[in-house]
Amino acid sequence: MSFWSNPILVANEWLTGLLADLLPEAWATLISTIIGVVVVSSFGLILVIFLIWLERKVAARFQDRIGPNRAGPYGLLQTIADIVKLLTKEDSIPEKADKLTFNLAPIVSMIAVLLIWAVIPFAPGWIGTDLNVGVLYIAAVGSFGILSILMAGWASNNKYALLGAFRAVAQLISYEVPMLLTLLVPVLLARSMGMMTVVEMQSTWFIVLAPVAGVIFLVSSIAEVGRTPFDLIEAESEIVAGYHTEYTGMKFGLFFAAEFLHAFTVGVLFAILYLGGWRGPGAEQYPILGVVYLMAKSSIGYFIVMWVRSTLPRIRIDHMLDLNWKVLTPISLALLIATAVLDKLFAETALRVPALLAGNLAVLALSWVLVRIMSRKARRERQVFKKRPEARAVQP
Amino acid sequence: MTAMQGVFLFTAGLILWAAFMMVTRQNLVHAAFYLILALFGVSIIFVLLDAGFLAVVQVLVYIGAISIIMIFAVMLTRGDVIEEAPVNKNYGWALLLAALFAFGLIILIGQWPAVASLAGEIDTSRDLAAELGVALVSPEGFVIPFEVASVLLLAALVGALMVARPQKKGK
The missing domain is CATH 1.20.120.1200 (NADH-ubiquinone/plastoquinone oxidoreductase chain 6, subunit NuoJ)
Structure with missing residues (x-):
């Protein structure tokens, strides 16, 4: 196999051979593993520099502006200039802050995102570690992200920061429920929790088999990242800057970079779980093509995230909770049951794809009707409430 | 080592x-x-x-x-x-009790024959997560404890809801 079709494998074999001559085998394995970790996490960290530029450009286009265009061609060096600026800023720590926790929080927030990249299958054979519980692992490392926000909010010893952390609990933990349930749908369809198997089983993309689950996954993932319209945890017009109010310089930069990388990671996960990951013509023979396909598919999800961010205003906190608990969670529960039953009934038959698609659409139609009935009932109750002044006194 | x-x-x-x-x-x-x-x-x-x-x-x-x-x-x-x-203020007694329990447990576990013998190698080629899943829902496995635990958790959830629910007045 030539270098250009599979550079990672060739480089890895060359490196292992080189190390095996010099060192005992255990050390060689250890060193090549560490190099692998450094390569994967550097990829994420370098990617984020360009993601910030890309997002600023795209957001500018949505707002009929040009965006950064001074530093370098097309403003490509703008982010690097910003990093230099952040690094030269004064590093201020509030006097009454809990120093260790305060300094640890941005690091944990970045680690939480980078840990996800350990199980991302870039191409056939290109994966940090093919855990047999990969999908569950993604959900598990997500809780480090919540932890980092709590650490930052509490350690800052600032009321607005703590308010941001409280909102984070309400939002991130709530939206973890529909996200986990819709993560389970690809697991059911692939019959495995390993990320590589999930991709390999997608001869038909899972977005065709479970379109509604895919959309719910994307929505609840946007809420998990805490982007507009779900940016209540750092709503600048309400609580200054939420959990990172007290952070300056590169510590704020780490939170910022972690958010951007997380947003792109959502796109990558959406591509892997629902858009067939690295699958595409020729990807089996030339794994480098698989990386191109994966990145192209990830950009679809990432573009939707940016599009939503530039279009919608911030959602109100009670609407945010209502959307999660009264709409997304019941629908994803119903979807999970429907997928499990239909996939078992029509397994190995030609009817599998149409049956699953029909099941998804039926769940969607049913929930639409239910939402209409409930909202009509709520409107009637509101009108009664307006007409009867004595009813107002009873209400809390 | x-x-x-x-x-x-x-x-x-x-x-x-x-x-x-x-x-x-x-x-x-x-x-x-x-x-x-x-x-x-x-x-x-x-x-x-x-x-x-x-x-x-x-x-x-x-x-x-x-x-x-x-x-x-x-x-x-x-x-x-x-x-x-x-x-x-009673941490002295708590410490004594905890120490007693800990030593009791250590002695009890020490008498268990399985402790002294080395565990066999786990066959990592098997999909252990899948086997655990099957064991949880198969009738030969742990389906009854699993379902009982689910019902218990559901009851706790409903109970929490009933406690938190605002009481309807004037009806």
Whole structure:
């Protein structure tokens, strides 16, 4: 196999051979593993520099502006200039802050995102570690992200920061429920929790088999990242800057970079779980093509995230909770049951794809009707409430 | 000493240190952070034992859930309680009882024959997560305890809902 079709494998074999001559085998394995970790996490960290530029450009286009265009061609060096600026800023720590926790929080927030990249299958054979519980692992490392926000909010010893952390609990933990349930749908369809198997089983993309689950996954993932319209945890017009109010310089930069990388990671996960990951013509023979396909598919999800961010205003906190608990969670529960039953009934038959698609659409139609009935009932109750002044006194 | 033993000794030390720090901290939130560290150490032990599923669930349930409990502790208690939790004057008796239980357990476990024998190698080629899943729902496996636990949790959920529900007046 030539270098250009599979550079990672060739480089890895060359490196292992080189190390095996010099060192005992255990050390060689250890060193090549560490190099692998450094390569994967550097990829994420370098990617984020360009993601910030890309997002600023795209957001500018949505707002009929040009965006950064001074530093370098097309403003490509703008982010690097910003990093230099952040690094030269004064590093201020509030006097009454809990120093260790305060300094640890941005690091944990970045680690939480980078840990996800350990199980991302870039191409056939290109994966940090093919855990047999990969999908569950993604959900598990997500809780480090919540932890980092709590650490930052509490350690800052600032009321607005703590308010941001409280909102984070309400939002991130709530939206973890529909996200986990819709993560389970690809697991059911692939019959495995390993990320590589999930991709390999997608001869038909899972977005065709479970379109509604895919959309719910994307929505609840946007809420998990805490982007507009779900940016209540750092709503600048309400609580200054939420959990990172007290952070300056590169510590704020780490939170910022972690958010951007997380947003792109959502796109990558959406591509892997629902858009067939690295699958595409020729990807089996030339794994480098698989990386191109994966990145192209990830950009679809990432573009939707940016599009939503530039279009919608911030959602109100009670609407945010209502959307999660009264709409997304019941629908994803119903979807999970429907997928499990239909996939078992029509397994190995030609009817599998149409049956699953029909099941998804039926769940969607049913929930639409239910939402209409409930909202009509709520409107009637509101009108009664307006007409009867004595009813107002009873209400809390 | 293999690398595995080195990692195990380090992790075990970390867990013990974090557990000790957790029970001795005056600050409630610090105690919660040390608890998280100790539980994370336990998940590393699970990884060393080739129990990937348990390791991931440990992180998912404990680090996620403990964070919520911690924030409830912050929200529901007064500021001075967080900074300096009241000291229980009876800790001497508690220490004695805990030590008695610990030694009793160590003696009991020491008498168990399985402790002395080495465990066999785990066949890592098998999909252990899938086998665990099958065992939880198969009639020969643990379907009844599993379902009973689910019903218990559901009952707890409904009970919490009933307690929190606003009472309807004037009906």
